[in-house]
Amino acid sequence: MAREEYTLKTIAEMVRMCEAGEMVAAALDQVRAAVRPGITTLELDAIAEAEIVRRGGHSNFKKVPGYSHTICASINDEVVHGIPSANRLLQAGDIVSIDCGAETSDGWNGDAAITVIVPGGADAGVEASVLKRREQTSAVCEGSLWAGIAALAGAKKLNEVGVAIEKFIYTSGRYGILEDYIGHGIGRSMHEDPPVFNYKTRFSGPSVEPGLCVAIEPMITAGSPKVKVLDDDWTVSSKDGSDASHWEHSVAVHDAGIWVLTSWDGGAANLAPFGIVPVDPRTSAKD
Ligand code: MG
Ligand code: MG
Numbered sequence: 001m002a003r004e005e006y007t008l009k010t011i012a013e014m015v016r017m018c019e020a021g022e023m024v025a026a027a028l029d030q031v032r033a034a035v036r037p038g039i040t041t042l043e044l045d046a047i048a049e050a051e052i053v054r055r056g057g058h059s060n061f062k063k064v065p066g067y068s069h070t071i072c073a074s075i076n077d078e079v080v081h082g083i084p085s086a087n088r089l090l091q092a093g094d095i096v097s098i099d100c101g102a103e104t105s106d107g108w109n110g111d112a113a114i115t116v117i118v119p120g121g122a123d124a125g126v127e128a129s130v131l132k133r134r135e136q137t138s139a140v141c142e143g144s145l146w147a148g149i150a151a152l153a154g155a156k157k158l159n160e161v162g163v164a165i166e167k168f169i170y171t172s173g174r175y176g177i178l179e180d181y182i183g184h185g186i187g188r189s190m191h192e193d194p195p196v197f198n199y200k201t202r203f204s205g206p207s208v209e210p211g212l213c214v215a216i217e218p219m220i221t222a223g224s225p226k227v228k229v230l231d232d233d234w235t236v237s238s239k240d241g242s243d244a245s246h247w248e249h250s251v252a253v254h255d256a257g258i259w260v261l262t263s264w265d266g267g268a269a270n271l272a273p274f275g276i277v278p279v280d281p282r283t284s285a286k287d
Helices: 011-034 041-054 128-154 159-170 268-274 281-286
Strands: 071-075 078-080 095-103 109-117 183-185 192-196 213-216 219-221 227-229 236-238 244-246 249-254 257-260
Touching (some): 011 041, 011 095, 011 109, 011 249, 011 257, 011 281, 041 095, 078 095, 109 128, 128 159, 128 219, 128 249, 128 257, 128 268, 159 213
Antiparallel strands (some): 071 095, 078 236, 183 192, 183 213, 227 236, 249 257
16 A cells, blocks of 8 residues: 555665765754854755755755745744745844755755754853753754654554654653645655655554655744744744744654665764664665
8 A cells, every 4th residue: 555655666776865964964054053043044945055065965855835935933932834035134042943855966855954053152141941941942842853764663654653753752741833834755756645744643654665755843832832924924833922943854764774865974862862773774784
C-alpha cells in the first residue's frame, strides 16, 4: 500500500539527498553564526543563498510560486513563513525561526529549520522571564523534533512520529501545536507525499518502509495553537501573540537504519539518548 502513498528512494538517490541536506545544514550554520542585534532578515537570506550557491546548489524556496527568497525568517509571535526584509532588524532577545531549503544541480531537495534566540537580551533589558520562556519554547520544539525522528527509526506506521512529537510537547508544559501546518515527504520536490503530522491523527498513516524520505517539522507556540496569516499573505503568526518556535530536519529511512540528511552527523549526537545510531547511506551504498 505504501508504494501508492509515497515515492520510495533508492540508496543512490539518498546519497544525492545527503548533498542537498548538507547544503541546508551549511546555510543554517552560516545564518546561526550571523544572528545578532541589528542584522536584517534580508541579510540573513543573502548569507544562506550565498552558501548554497557556493556549494553548487540553488534555493528551492524560490521555486515556490510567489516566493522569492531562500529562507523564511519568523520573529517572536511569527511561527513560519516570515518573509525576509531589509526593514526587519533582529533585536536582542528576539526568538527567530529560520527555515531554509536547497536543491542540488541534479534536482534533489533538502529542507530544515532552526530557532535561535538573538544574543544580548538581558543587557538590552528584555525581562528574564521572557527570555527563559523563549529558550524553553525553542528547546521543547527541538526536543519534540528529535523525539519524532527517534520514533521514525522504529515506526511501523508514520503517525507514530506525530504521537511522539505531541507527547513530548504536551508533557513539557503549556504549548500549542499548529494543526494546519505539517511536515511532508521530500525528494525530487521539496514537498511530496506523505503528510507528516505533528500530532496523533485518527488514521495511523502509511507504513514506514526503506526508501521513505520525510521532512519532520514541529511548529509550536507558547500559548494557543490558533494562528492567523498576516496581510503579506505569507507570514503565519500566533493569534494570541505568544512566542513561537519551528525546528525541522529531512530524514531518510533505508534498509540499515535512518539518517538525518540535514545534520552533519546524521543525527548521531541527538539520537544517542534514544539508543539510536544513524547509518550513513553513503557508507551503506559502498557495501
Ligand atoms: Mg522547511
Ligand atoms: Mg518543510
